[in-house]
Amino acid sequence: MPDTLSDAFAAAVLLSSTDKPDTLPPGRLSPVSPLPYSSTKHPTPSSSSGSSGSVSRAPAPAPGLASRRSHSGEIPLPSDAPPRRGHRRTGSGPLIFTSGASACSSSATSPLTNALPAGNICPSGRIAKTSSCSAATPPPPPPPRAVRHDVLGSGTANYGHGSIVRSRSGGAAAAPVSEEDAMVRRAMAAADPEEVKRAGNEQYRKGCFEEALRLYDRALALCPDNAACRGNRAAALIGLRRLGEAVKECEEALRIDPSYGRAHHRLASLHIRLGHIEDALKHLSLASPQPDLLELHKLQTVEKHLGRCLDARKAGDWKSVLRESDAAIAAGADSSALLLAARAEALLRLNLLDEADLAISSASKLDFSTSCSSDTKFCGFLANAYLFYVHAQVDMATGRFDHAVSSIDQARIIDPGNSEVVTMHNKVKSVARARSLGNELFNSGKFSEACLAYGEGLKQHPVNKVLYCNRAACRFKLGQWEKSIEDCNEALKIQPNYTKALLRRAASYGKMERWAECVKDYEVLRKELPGDTEVAEAYFHAQVALKSSRGEEVSNMKFGGEVEAITGMEQFQMVTSLPGVSVVHFMTPSNQQCCKISPFVNTLCTRYPSVNFLKVDVNESPAVARAENVRTIPTFKIYKNGMRVKEMICPSQQLLEYSVRHYGI
Numbered sequence: 001m002p003d004t005l006s007d008a009f010a011a012a013v014l015l016s017s018t019d020k021p022d023t024l025p026p027g028r029l030s031p032v033s034p035l036p037y038s039s040t041k042h043p044t045p046s047s048s049s050g051s052s053g054s055v056s057r058a059p060a061p062a063p064g065l066a067s068r069r070s071h072s073g074e075i076p077l078p079s080d081a082p083p084r085r086g087h088r089r090t091g092s093g094p095l096i097f098t099s100g101a102s103a104c105s106s107s108a109t110s111p112l113t114n115a116l117p118a119g120n121i122c123p124s125g126r127i128a129k130t131s132s133c134s135a136a137t138p139p140p141p142p143p144p145r146a147v148r149h150d151v152l153g154s155g156t157a158n159y160g161h162g163s164i165v166r167s168r169s170g171g172a173a174a175a176p177v178s179e180e181d182a183m184v185r186r187a188m189a190a191a192d193p194e195e196v197k198r199a200g201n202e203q204y205r206k207g208c209f210e211e212a213l214r215l216y217d218r219a220l221a222l223c224p225d226n227a228a229c230r231g232n233r234a235a236a237l238i239g240l241r242r243l244g245e246a247v248k249e250c251e252e253a254l255r256i257d258p259s260y261g262r263a264h265h266r267l268a269s270l271h272i273r274l275g276h277i278e279d280a281l282k283h284l285s286l287a288s289p290q291p292d293l294l295e296l297h298k299l300q301t302v303e304k305h306l307g308r309c310l311d312a313r314k315a316g317d318w319k320s321v322l323r324e325s326d327a328a329i330a331a332g333a334d335s336s337a338l339l340l341a342a343r344a345e346a347l348l349r350l351n352l353l354d355e356a357d358l359a360i361s362s363a364s365k366l367d368f369s370t371s372c373s374s375d376t377k378f379c380g381f382l383a384n385a386y387l388f389y390v391h392a393q394v395d396m397a398t399g400r401f402d403h404a405v406s407s408i409d410q411a412r413i414i415d416p417g418n419s420e421v422v423t424m425h426n427k428v429k430s431v432a433r434a435r436s437l438g439n440e441l442f443n444s445g446k447f448s449e450a451c452l453a454y455g456e457g458l459k460q461h462p463v464n465k466v467l468y469c470n471r472a473a474c475r476f477k478l479g480q481w482e483k484s485i486e487d488c489n490e491a492l493k494i495q496p497n498y499t500k501a502l503l504r505r506a507a508s509y510g511k512m513e514r515w516a517e518c519v520k521d522y523e524v525l526r527k528e529l530p531g532d533t534e535v536a537e538a539y540f541h542a543q544v545a546l547k548s549s550r551g552e553e554v555s556n557m558k559f560g561g562e563v564e565a566i567t568g569m570e571q572f573q574m575v576t577s578l579p580g581v582s583v584v585h586f587m588t589p590s591n592q593q594c595c596k597i598s599p600f601v602n603t604l605c606t607r608y609p610s611v612n613f614l615k616v617d618v619n620e621s622p623a624v625a626r627a628e629n630v631r632t633i634p635t636f637k638i639y640k641n642g643m644r645v646k647e648m649i650c651p652s653q654q655l656l657e658y659s660v661r662h663y664g665i
Helices: 005-016 179-189 193-205 209-222 227-239 243-256 261-274 277-287 293-315 318-331 337-349 353-365 383-397 401-414 419-443 447-460 465-477 481-494 499-511 515-528 533-549 569-576 592-607 622-627 653-664
Strands: 048-050 053-055 564-566 581-587 612-617 635-640 643-649
Touching (some): 179 193, 227 261, 243 261, 293 318, 318 337, 353 383, 383 401, 401 419, 447 465, 499 515, 564 569, 569 612, 569 622, 581 653, 592 612, 643 653
Antiparallel strands (some): 635 643
């Protein structure tokens, strides 16, 4: 086996220049990249057909593979797989996907749309009888169930679909069963493992991976030591994105038959997706006399970006860590929990907390524990310890202190000798204690002492938005408005949309009568919390105070209330000239569209209490309708500080609310 990837690649290129029948033909699909890498059509070996249907045969093995066992009933390579329902095959080249949809659906999502998962279903044949299953006697069919004669009603009424009605024999007629379900049930009841496996292959080709998995489980129950069926089961698990289980299934297939080339190939593809470079290279070299060039190139690309990512982390270059981890994931390691964790750590260090939280959550959802050995190393950590290490940092930064302590405790248990884990363990414990003590003191009214406690936590973790915001609350209570604003500013540098910090800063601005800054913060909060009536009321009062400080008229400004009815032109002109935003609904009760949208206008009036909502019945106030040139109802007009800024005819609820929010906040 070549010592390095570059040596392996050079050897592969040299071997590929010879005319060997087992080289990968152009256009052939890789197990991880189901779509062909070239749109050019290439000839493939001819397919054979029989009375049971046409099945494409894989190319004849090279003389060097003569010693390898061939497994019947395997899932063929994607280039040899029969087309799924709704797809067609053009000539003898690769699959051409059309717009047709499969009759079955799966809850799993493949990395590529309308593509079968990584792996191969091989042509159907007979299962090679092994000693463990050839001597086994097929289980007898289950005893017939007793016929029940339950009858619903007299049998003369019309019942809905699936109801039990009287049959001519006096028994109960079962609900109709689809042909697909009937086929699966027959296969599950079959005693021949080959028949069950063929049914599983058919379900796999249709994309029904759950059904395929059930059938493969049934076939393995009848014949446990069949490597091909283990490989097929791994392919179904890949379709369900249960990659860790697929790895175990491939390993079991290789335990049964260590020379099973397709299991090596599928396992190499899985390890590339999981970011396991050495394991991928080992199995790729065992898959055939020469490595698959496409998979080898993918492996080299992942290895290159992974190496750069690790070097950047050592140097503390977090922008490069983010860039290289993203590149490794895009190159093929799309299910690597460790790369996602590295990405989360980089985002955290760049103060992108929401993205970091999303990245570490995605890493935690991956089937990592069953697909990676306990001694796997990453960035100098034992792999599982690194995941908990990053999780603890994200939890602490986002204020989930109890979860942070639990995560770092797990990391310390897994990798007790790692210096970074030990340092982070001490830091998380100290910060959590400081926050807990500060909360106790604050709740006891000891604001000065609480302020000092939060400060001790910030010495350990100076980029903790929660501790800054908590200390700002203490300083607000102590009347230290300027210092409270400073702490809020620090928290907002870490997370610009942190609503608690915005609320406390706006309140502090209000105490200092800095109304322009106060109104600005409340405008941001109204967009972040559009349905919060307390924020809306505070915003309204800040607006009143700002206008009053400028000497503007505020006596006619009001907050909340019901939709006000306009009965005359004078009232209309007075109301729409008031400061603030007014939304006028031109309507009539007899119009169906007006009746439909009026309740929503009432909802908006409650949701946006700082906006004035008015209604004009065009039949009762035709002068207003004529003056405003209203010809179609419902019509909405928005006025801001006496100026008309928007007109909408028969708007949707979404457009109406968007406009109210846009002009009213």
